[in-house]
Amino acid sequence: MTPPSPPDVVATTTEPCLVAGWRRASLLSGDGEVLDLAAGAVEAALAGEKPPLLVHGPASWRRLGLPPRPAYDLLELFAFACPAVAAAPTPRGLALALDLAPPRDRESAAMMLHDIAARLLDRVRDLAATPNAPEITAIAQRMAQAGWGWGAAVLAALREGGAAIPGRMDPADALRIWRRLPKWEETAPRSPPATHPVGPAEARTRLAGLLGAAAESRAGQSDYAHAAAAAFAPRAVRGDPVVLLAEAGTGTGKTLGYLAPASLWAERNQGTVWISTYTRHLQRQIEAESRRVYADHARAARARVVLRKGRENYLCLLNMEDAVNAAANAPASTAAIGLGLIARWARASADGDILGGDLPGWFVELFGRGYTAGLADRRGECIHGACPHYQTCFVEHSIRRARHADLVVANHALVMVQAAMHGRFGTAGDEDALPTRYVFDEGHHLFDAADSAFAVTFSGAEAAELRRWLLGAEGARSRARGLRRRLDELVAGHEGLEGPLDAALQAARALPAPGWALRLSPARATVDGDEDAPADEPVLDNPSEALLHRLRVQVLARIRGAGASSREPGRQAECDIHPVPDEVAAMAARLERALDRIAAPLNTLVERLLARLEDEGEDLDTPTRLRIEAAARTLLRRAIGPLEAWSGMLRDLGDPPPEPGMMPVHVLFLRLEAREGQTLETGEVGLHRHWLDPTVPFAATLAAPAHGLLVTSATLRDETGPAEDVTRADAPRLDAAEEGWRAAEAHVGANHLPSPALRASVASPFDYARQTRTFVVTDVAHGETGALAGAFRTLFTASGGGGLGLFTAISRLRAVHARLAPALEAEGIGLYAQHVDAMDNATLVDIFRTETDSCLLGTDAMRDGVDVPGRALRLVVFERVPWPRPDILHRERRIHLAGEGAAYDDRIARLRLRQAFGRLIRSAGDRGVFVLLDRRMPSRLLGAFPRGVAVERVGLAQAAAAIRDFLPPA
Template identity: 60%
Template sequence: MATPPPSPDLPPALVARHGTCSLLTPDGELLAVPGEDAARLLRDMPPPMVVHAPLTARRLGLPPLPQPTPWLDLLELFLFAMPGRTVPPTARGLALALGLDEARIGAAEADLLPDLADILLDHIAALRPTPAGEEMAALAARMDHAGWAWAPSVLAALTVPHRLPAEALQPGDAIRVWRRLPKWEETAPRPAPSSLPVPVADARRRLAEMLGTDAESRAGQADFAGAASAAFAPRLARGDPHLVLAEAGTGTGKTLGYVAPASLWAERNGGPVWISTYTRHLQRQIEGELARLHPDPAIRRQHVVLRKGRENYLCLLNMEEAVNVAGNRGGPSGGIVALSLLARWAGVTADGDLMGGDLPGWFGDLFGRGTLAGVADRRGECIHGACPHYQRCFVEHSIRRARQADLVIANHALVMTQAAWHAMGGDAASDEDNIPTRYVFDEGHHVMDAADSAFSVELSGLEAAELRRWLLGAEGARSRARGLKRRLDDLVVGDARLESPLDAVLQAAHALPAPGWSGRLAGMLRAAMPSPPGEDPATPEAPTPPRDTLPNPCEQFLHLLACQVLARSPAGHQAQPGMPGSIECDLHPLAETVPPAATTLARAFDRLSVALRTLVDRLLERLDDESGDLDPATRERIEAAVRTMRRRALSRVDGWSAMLRALGETRDDTQLGAPQYVDFIRMDRREGQRPGEQDVGLHRHWLDPTIPFATVLAAPAHGVLITSATLRDENGKGDPEEAERAWEAAEARTGASHLPSPALRAALASPFDYRHQSRAFIVTDVAHDDIGALAAAYRTLFLAAGGGGLGLFTAISRLRAVHRRLSQPLDEAGIPLYAQHVDGMDNATLVDIFRSETDSCLLGTDAMRDGVDVPGRSLRLVVFERVPWPRPDILHRERRTHLSHGAPGEYDDRIARLRLRQAFGRLIRSTGDRGAFVLLDRRAPSRLMSAFPDGVAVRRAGLAETARELEAFLRASTDGEHARPPVP
């Protein structure tokens, strides 16, 4: 056994739940006490051993713990001992990951924690003679100086002397992991791929090889692979790709179904296939399933690459700066503890992905989201070739691997942005990734949403202020933000042709909102608000200058937008500056003060645009003029600087200018026909803003965002497969006309209708027997506007199911209100409750906990509705609080009017039915699953019931009757059948 922490007694151990706690006292007594009593008892004890210290403190009602925490958090010890592995952040999850059997885990009480600590310390001790042990010894010595609670135990396990030998790795070097990471090397460009087809028989054969001889035979999966192979046929005409729309019911096995033809095409033609998803979670899920294609991890790494935006990866330069800053403080430092654990992870990570990779999603919960934000490239400030860590950069590694890979797993946002930039030209020769000719869009029902986000334009205070910070850097605030001058300094210094436009850029950037703009905006709006009758006029907190003397034209324009939205929005009479929520109004008709301000701001943007374009052009001229003298690193830096300025600044400013100039165009509101764009003003609270502050902005969206998607991505491609379990709003009644309308609507939502040739359609039914595996209820006696009644309904249903419940909400406020009323009664019944937007953990971590805690319950919003894959008993009940109608905002109003292809109400119904289908799809994930779906909305119209699969009879009943039938159904399935493993 490892040496225990050096104290006369073992530390107390604590497992905190919502109401009661399991407490192991220092003398070995195991107690079950209320949370208030546990908090009181801990005041007279040494710091306890826990799993997830911040969450434990919240459940005890304690203030946030300092950093480094004095508590012995087993998650921190796990990060140190086993970096690069993820684990659900609970006592049970940690115990399962460490190999304990269910008999020892039991109810995961506090007496389990010392055993977990022993296992982890034994693991550390076993690494003592290895290079990893030397690294751990040096890091632990540094963390001990910083005040890490586990350091004495770790140092004892490693038998580290008081002073490390001179020849050993020293603490200051151990944390500087960037010095030890491998370098990438350039390879020759890959030739253009050929165009050999993938015959259907070959796709089916490849699928059978991946599944192996022991796999369950499913005709639907093989049929899906055959249909998907049509997307890999040789293109016959430019701008006319082979587009396949394939709806594959839940359980069809569509991932391996499309991987079969995609991998064959890539191997035979020497080109990549890009597989795109909507969520990061599914990216990792697909990557995991590719172990069936390449079981050897080293070979899989050569052929498969996962790509995300730069902001997801660890930036080694930012980490170096963070280490230097934290190291200069001296004494205890939570920053050093977090950075040391990041250093442990960085040395073993597969790709440096901070968000959804092999760094546990709860790292930010332990050390604060700001820690990860500070070491990621979230500010667009990469200096590329000028970075001393450029050849060790995780992003550059992944870019170069992707150029040689067969399968690249990306996300919709990255894929669409990349295609848009390639379509604009100019960057094609130096783009980060080779543009593929074949795409697979999984989660295809989100293509329109992703395109809407990718191709919209937003001129808001936060966006404009962020651009100013990117150009000017930190302006007096304590920040490591690097401005454009610092990033380009050695490229332009001493060259008047470059210094002059750079100075012009920096001068023009002062037209953007200055630091503190949101507070000034709130003050001006409060000052302008009329006082209620009989009250004295409000006095602003600080003197506010007249509108014509505001600091810059952008702040003046934003102020006028805010005034218009407060005046015009239907909710404007209730809105107060800085209040939570959002309000919006149409841009037209414009308030008379807006066009002159827009013209002034457009001129300011023109000055910035001209200066940026001049700087870009002269940098490119330098590339030509000094082509024989520039070293490769400098050339790469210039190309990267040009690319970044175009993407990060020029495109944004040009888009803003176009919007502003459109304000001055004559508008005929009586003109018939659909508009190309939808313009509106929105004011809302943004993440990171202080209480009392709001953002306001002018938004421009394509009325039909699948037009730019089809134009810039689908049309240039040779083949595109778009697949999902919910592409169509199909009623399953066999009506040919209705079936055709459902396909036409699916083609409209995916952009297929904008391409020359019709899409190939395929629909594969789910293999599940929904009639026997599931039940569906609509509860008829719960008032939709009574939060107490709603919470009582969730409590009744979750208790009837004995846990395993996923509660879905259409509003965060309702989720939180129900959680407050639900947590303690469930806890008293032994059912752990977790919640998105409450527990401070990312969605993937919450799902991992939910999956590992068989009888827990989870509350979530739309991200949980679409992104949860939990086969087995851990998910046996889905409860939806109300019909998920689309949000009735301006953008939806215009699309409902112009894109409905029928009655506008049918457009709303279609969206609601597809969302219900997605929610129901969370329930049955394997042939052995049994579960029930409950909708707590007695107003749900019968016409929406076709959202449920064939064979599912939807029963309307009261809450008590629903709970009885639910309990009986789940008990019968548990007693009478054994769950089979999920099919691949």
């Protein structure tokens, strides 16, 4: 958080204004002089001045390499005046959001900060005439009392706008927004949907209506909607859904293409279509597009289009209450400043989504993660019907709206967990009836999403978190309530309930106790002059801790290079669990019995809680019934499910490993992971179990019960491509096309269903041969950080910015960024980076999109999740061929799923290159260049690029010259 400034009224005309670059800044002094300063001169220039106006204080001081100092951060004022409004956290971003002419450069940005401040205070004056003026005024008063630098200026603006100060609301109550939020009410359940089909011609007609008469006609989009209608045909046989795989090239307009038949089916059949995507960013994009279906009726759109995410993404009002009370009990605390802005946002938010929703992503960096993750239910402690804010809860609102919506926009993780819980526990296992119709956008990620959803990990952190959830804080200062406190009103006085609860909580002490990480860290001692020789091993009575210690010993014994190199931070190491040492097998069996002693009484507790609904049906009031149902559901999901999965995994250790050549169902292995500041010797060990083919449980739990699935992406299929570097675009590829479809079907689990999937493909409308150039640079030294940074600098300056740099390793990204940032700054090009800048990916992309001559470095998430049309993205530079990571899980899948060895690796690399290339051209007017800095690029991977694209192998200088010639000037 930016240090608070003195509570003087900001004049917005005489304060110095600071705009930071990388180790340089532009400073508009108090007397109106614009200075270009090196970082070391900034502090001296600010000495004796008022605190400066700036945008994004934490990032500004970090880019200058200076400690934070008092400042008036315009982002804080923007968050108060324009809550839940998107804006990139830069002077240009705020100017665009406020309808001001954007600055041209850093100097003009410094000169317009006063104008931005004045415009924002004008917005505050306008708030004084709104119905919520008393609440807004009271919030500003409470923030001013906590030392908010903008407090006096905001209160003055509200007074000028006509607000009464002091207002009609006590500032002490201003942050208690839960008292003023709308309540949901229960409604009758929705009837099962009908099964009327959607005809292809009807889908085309609906699409035309969505686009409007003035829209540009795109034949490919209409063809796509025509094909997508097939996914909404009635199911003929139970367990045999209609599955359509539809590949739509970039620029097809597939979102509206599938929304046309989906919305028509929902209206015609009074049912709900769930639209699922992989990334939060695309989830929000699809929600925005889907509202166009009901553009003429804004209120109807909110009721008929609902965004669903996991409970941990939303503001928890009970956590908010705890934070507000803590701030009230600490008058000197500045916590009320951040809470005041959260209160302003929550009252304006569409759905209370605090992580990836309409709370700006830069808010976390300004005020700390405690104001986002700390205010959400990140640890599964929701008490549902027992919560005093249950009927104003954002999550409960979204759940109930989704039950009656036409379109629910969710994510792969949520829909898979929901289906898995329903499959294991029936209707008590989830909060929604399972949908019958799905659209999976970003369908190429289904395999990875299923892999995460159905995998099991036993680690110290996860097991200790479950203990904390069951037992509470165990003496430490924490808001952790523990299971007894959460269930007390339901079990107190019921002997049949108190007994199992007591037994489970007593048995939970077998899970890692507080301080487990220190006890598991190996003690080191000098033995005969060898400083790496281990001292006596710790004696661990706790069965979880004892097993974890032995598993770490096993990994360190079996990995390669476990000497000095293993002390490098940020590394991972894996080894096979088999053959299982006798000592490990005995410890695993002991822990398995201990976990069963926790799960068994919890299962009994759930059974007896649900029995109360039947036995005491006439006596239980509605809130109690809701609490019992929610408690049973949470116990199943949060405790019993993991415990039974861990027990099953430990039990598997006693089984003999598959014979060589036999296909296993699961892959078990150990991973030792060194997090920031750790080495492998002190890292955390985990026992992992993955499905060899995770689409098997996906098909069984989600796909088979459904009636219809549309799986779509721009990159569903792999194409092997020509044998030579440059083009044989017209060569026949019939065999490769069929192979590509079959691989795509296996990748999404369609091959596990009774009937074959339908197939559709619509080509991109872009002329890639005309709009793009593609180069493989052949003279950049592989593995040399200086040479790699120099190559990025040469290419980014040749394009004048607008470059996206993609890396396959975080360590290389950081090393290149450290060398590249000052060099680009000297060229007037800003540089931002994932894993370096403390902002979420969506915020970094917003900045990149807004600052059209900046550059951005990123890894996988940037390769797949960036949509930046126009000049802001005109160059993609990939540092090396994106081969899959050669870990144990990949080894087993390569052997058993691919059936063709290295071709499996090639397919993955080609699809990743296709995704990266797809970032480049997003509209018909775009021009762009794709560069791969890896001279080892094999010709067999060139099928990753669109037909007609000539891939040239050139030197760095030649590539830079071609970029300058090809890209249009600004």
